[in-house]
Amino acid sequence: MERRWNLQKIIWFAMIILSIFIVVFPIYIMFKYSISDRSSWITGGRYPVPWWPFKPTFEMYKYYLSDTRFWGNGFLSIKIALLTVALSMFFGAPAAYSLARYKFNGKAVLLFLILSIRLIPDISSVIPVATVFNFAFLYNLPVTLKVALAHTLLGLPYVIYIAQGVFETIPVDLEEQAHIMGAGKLYTFIRIILPVALPGLAAGAIYVFLLSWNEFVFSYFITATSSVDVLPLPVYLKSLFGAFTPNPVSIATLSLLVSLPVIVFTFIIQKYMVAGTTAGAVK
């Protein structure tokens, strides 16, 4: 095959380089800071901040990774995030399915209302939610469940909206065919609809995982009275620094550490995101 460099190809290539740069550059900056020794980031203006630390050090990593509370609360946050994914899928998918399949007046309005919950700033919607969580029967729930429930509240609108779109793309014929052959509604939903919808739902799952993992405001208010041993990671980190501004090395180190679970989760889920699973269903 002939390889020629025309303008279109050059622009294409430049775009790819640019996108890689946009993704990689911040990671490089974070990594550089996370392994910087003191003189590599406090320069006092006498010399420029170097592109690579003078004496790279993993001190900050050692410091955080030897903190048992960091590990414990990190795992707590992972548990919360997974539970949030499970809960929002459990409640969201059937709701989305009904919205996708049954026609009724005011459906568009309802969909908009569901999403519009997220138009209110978290900081104002947290007050009523935190109040509700002060009722005894919720107050005494384990922290994991309490925070996951709150996060489910945040994640549900997205799950419903995304999943609704996914279900709408699945031909009704599949269900009718199963129905004629004697499959019940629930069986059809679990055995036919869900597997076919999986790739689309996976995107929703990743989104909700991220949302829960990064969430601070709701977690903070709901765990206001919890012991420091059981705090979601963002809340715990806030408690570490108190009123002080953490230095760039801490921030960079934590940012990188905290991205890891998201990357792992995304990789696991990605397997289900193969495009075009409805291919071959209908002609």
Place this chain on the structure above:
Amino acid sequence: MAGLTLKNIQKIYPNGYHAVKDLNIDIKDGEFVSLVGPSGCGKTTTLRMIAGLESISGGELWIGDKLANNVAPKDRGIAMVFQSYALFPHMTVAANIGFGLKIKKVEKKIINEKIEWALDLLDLNGLGDRKPSQLSGGQRQRVALGRALVLDPEVLLLDEPLSNLDAKLRIKMRTELKRIHKQLKSTIIYVTHDQAEAMTLSDRIVVMKKGELMQIGSPSEVYNKPANKFVAGFIGSPPMNFIEGELIKDGENYIFKYNGNVYKLPSYLKDVIKEKIKGKEVVLGVRPEDFEISLQPIENAIEGMSIVTETLGSDDYVAVEVNKKLLSVRIEPDSNFPLDRKVYLTPKEEKFHIFNK
């Protein structure tokens, strides 16, 4: 196996649209019946009412000797192949075919035997582990068919199963369907808007138009004795030629007057006219192959001008302008028919059709 009776079946959709009007069809056990008609005439609607996917607004549906109006789809003893195939994309071919049996809690060993049987019957050997997306259109169609056949349905409903295949595959699948029907002897109701498909496959054809029944009959009945102008025009390709005009009584017989010309109608038509025709305005119908065409003047003939010839492969036709309209007339192949000449057409004996306008 079971026959099927539709008695005054009606379908009115929730939006008020009257999709099927007073349909009466009696289908015998083991019969292959085709529903044909133009798009939107209610074929799919009728099939879906038989399947139980659509409620019946009026009338009675009998499957075998059971009134089935309110029987759940799964208890009707039917299987349906959708216009879209509706294969389950995440399941293998084998799992697709075995799906219905698995739901019926059939023993695993028997399911596997049935799947093998279907793969074999439909020439799908070795494809059992594939996903539908890895199959060709014709193979998918056969999987959809197999999924229905393993259920031993008393009535098999097929909704335009061949409509999206290319011409060659369509003809192959036609033959295949015929063979399968012969082997299984189940009652088949086959929806299509391709009249040629219906002609080759069916024992009887049901012609519908705008939700109404136009005619039921064997392929040769609907072809040779169309009940009305619609059926005459719908069945047959190229379609029947129509000439509009009026009837004038001439003693015992009739004269057909069109655009100032006259044509003496053969005497065998007078009974038909007495029976069917109301009023003076009528339409004469003659199929392209039923004309004799002559370049020599003939007494009592339809006169016209030969305009162009065209070939459909096996047959050649010449377009003849009569009354500012083109009639298509079959001619000898490779006959090099002279164009722009005056020609004289006479319909063959007993091949004349006459309809109300």
